[in-house]
Amino acid sequence: MLHVNDVRKSYPTAEGLVSVLAGVSLDLDAGQSLALTGESGSGKSTLLHLVAGLDAVDGGTISVAGTALEGLDDKGRAELRRDRIGLVFQQFNLIPSLDVGANLAFQARLAGRHDRGWSTHLAEALGLAGLLNRYPEQLSGGQQQRVAIGRALAARPALILADEPTGNLDEASGDAVMGLMLGLVAKAGASLLMVTHSERLAARLDRRLHLRAGRLSDRVQP
Amino acid sequence: MIRASLAALLSHWWRHPLQLAMLLAGLALATGLWSGVQAINAEARAAYTRAETVLGQDQLDRIVATDGRLTVARFAELRQAGWPVSPLLEGRRAGLRILGVEPLTLPRAAAVPGMPMLGSDDLGEFLAGRLVLVAPETLDRPGVAEALAGLKPQAAPDLPPMTVLADIAAAETLLGARGEVTALLIDPGRPLPGPLPSGLERRVAVADQGLARLTDSFHLNLTAFGFLAFAVGIFIVHAAIGLAFEQRRPMFRTLRALGVPARTLGGLVLAELLGFALIAGLFGVGLGYGVAAALLPDVAATLGGLYGAAVPGVLELRAGWIVAGLGMAVAGTLAAAGQGLWQVWRLPPLASATPRAWAVAAGATRRLQALCGLGLLTLAGGALGFGSGLWAGFAVLAGLLLGAALVLPGLMALVLAAAGARARARGVLSQWFWADARQQLPGLSLALMALLLALAANVGVGTMVGSFRATFTGWLDQRLASELYLTAETPAEAARLREWLEPRVLAVLPIVSTETNLLGQPGDIYGIADHATYRDHWPLLSALPEVWEAVARGEAALINEQLSRRAGLGLGAVLDLPGGALPVAGVYSDYGNPSPQAIIGLEAFGTRFPEVQVLRFALRLPATEVEALATILRAEFGLRETAIVDQAGIKAFSLRVFERTFAVTGALNTLTLAVAALAMLASLVTLSASRLPQLAPVWAMGLTQAGLAGLDLARTVMLALLTAVAALPLGLALAWVLLAVVNVEAFGWRLPMQAFPGDWLWLFAAAGLAGGLAALWPAVTLMRRRPADLLRVFANER
């Protein structure tokens, strides 16, 4: 489903090139969920962005649902994001000019895979049915994140990438949102790669990996 | 403390050079357009003042003969009888206005330019009739040297162009008018010895109403345009300053928290802005000088063509308008920054540091704005209904433009909402396209208002010029119905010509005219033959039945629209004319002529003005024979080139004058449009920072950067085109007010308005182009953005 092989990425800074990912490899099967942990600044988001085709690798290969990212141009990567990947960010990043209903359906309609029944189910399951005509700025953080999750799932993507989806929420609503998300991801049959700080949340996923000094390990170092 | 605070404040501009450039450019452009117009105005006004103060013609009463004939002998008689008068001989020769005066008796109140400069030797030469005074630029004109052959012309900078001041004896020679005097100037400082002898009348000095009002109107028009352009520029300044204030809010707060008093902070910000205003103002004045210098030849042609007033085609840098330009720059800056300054003054030390999106005007603001706009539009309607005079006309214009600008954002929001609702079915991208446009509206509304004004001015002035041209062409067709016009040198030649022509053409129509006083203003009376040419073609606006028969019998007169409006003379009213009053039987249009005019029958004219010789003829003949006849006339009678004018030539000449007349406004229009495009660019650049969080999610969900940039470009073009849709009716209303209100007040005649749908296409093209050009750079920047910039939007630690 997802194959990441020896991926390297560095950023130019005032002190010269700083290596963030120094040869990262991982595999994720269909329907599997994986938690990615690591200290702040360890490169978790960077890895997620590379997998989503939002940025280009310096070395190594990534393939999503059988498509190799290196071979794609800008347009190809945009299509891959649109058709195969659902993204959930810590900041929610909804489209401010569209109401909740339009936000929910946005990616599915963009991909030409709008399924009214599934959308309605998502809206109801996420407790958004009464909020469809509101605008993002009129919602609480928890509500916004539920919209973002619904939006990512609406197109039934093969892979959900979530970057600290509950990082901006208090513990109670974070747990509630996480429960909803895991249930719906399972129902959609998608794979999930989720970055989180929380040991408790990481434990709820099938597997976990830890990013440190640019490399992955499956053991948490003391 | 002050130095440190100022350094902190200024560091903002160092970090945002583009913002600073935009601020300075907006201010400089606004000031430049404004002061350019002022420079043109000042220059033209100076020329009129020179023209008007010559011999204090407006200040001195004069004595004229009721029959128009006054002689040197009569002057000598009166002078001997103790009348404090001085002779004046006035006439034209080779395009020059010749003024003959008698320096020894000339009243002191008569301002004679150049005379005080003459040394005693020169004065002797002047009195001897050998030396004449001429404006320096006139000396270089072709034909002037020949016309003054045998005389010693001396440059007198204070003289109006194309005017020659000479001793009365020299003027007699130049004009071939021996012993004649045009008028006697009365010395206002001395009493008159008794009642005027019969045959003489006193003409009281009146300012030349016609010329003054006409030129005022032109200057008023230019000033209105200058102001419009200035306002458009100030929109940019407002946008730049507003952004700078918002971005510096955290800094203001920190400075206050560190102990800088609010007054000191406010004073520093004020000083900073005044500094910018002065720098940009100086640039602007320089720019204005450039604009004016580039446009001035056109302006000179314009005034010369329209009003017969000569303006020297050179520009002097005047201290007055430098100061005025700087003043406008400062005033504009303060107006644009007022709100921000007020906030800095009142800022509590612990104010929130989060920059509120500076332009996100809530719906409530927009509604309030729209209400104000509707109020202004109502006021404009009121001024139209109940006001009178030129200023009421301009009040209507101001209310109309400002009101429409204020209503625009509200109207656009409604349209975009409606379009968005319809687009929902067509796909998610088009739905987002409209919704996003609506969200951008607050940030762009100032720029769109500027664009609206610029476009409306374009339509308005274009319609006015077009109506002018079309009406004028049609009118010339009517007025110059004859194919050929001839002018003979002498009555004998005229008689010979007539005899020769009569069997060779369809008709020979004599035209006679004389300058005279019509109801207190200098005007012309024409005598015309009784002929179908006039019956069929003359541009009568209104007439009594049997008008031509009555005129032919000498029982009625025709008057031009100017005379009819100014004197309130309608059909049937009685018009005072030399040699007896006549009823008015018809009113005709007489565009571009500032003076009153009357037409009477040829015979009646001969009886009233027996001294006027018939020298001009209009010839009717088949158009195909015109050229052949003109050639024969030149060969057989040795007629000069200028003595034969064919109708097509006059038309071409007249049209050329009108084209040039509005070249100035055309240039100003284009500049204003460019400034509006710059205002849009400024707003878009300003907005682009806050755009990223709106665009990045769409990008993440599967659109390319190029696709997003294309949509952004299309969105701006669409907004510009929508603005053009609003600008069209506004511009037409503007034109209507100019033609039907302002023109009547200023020129004395009303111009029928015509629509030019072809020009509207150009309007939309210009709007789209302005929007596209303004959006191009932000779009390219967006396309070229590194993904890392977009990813920062998603970064957790912001």
Ligand SMILES: Nc1ncnc2c1ncn2[C@@H]1O[C@H](COP(=O)(O)OP(=O)(O)O)[C@@H](O)[C@H]1O
């Ligand atoms: N565009 C960029 N330019 C320079 N450095 C970057 C950029 N993006 C991320 N970094 C650096 O890369 C490292 C990893 O960042 P990130 O992937 O966001 O970490 P995490 O998500 O694990 O907190 C950080 O040190 C960060 O400063």
Ligand SMILES: [Mg+2]
């Ligand atoms: Mg991160």
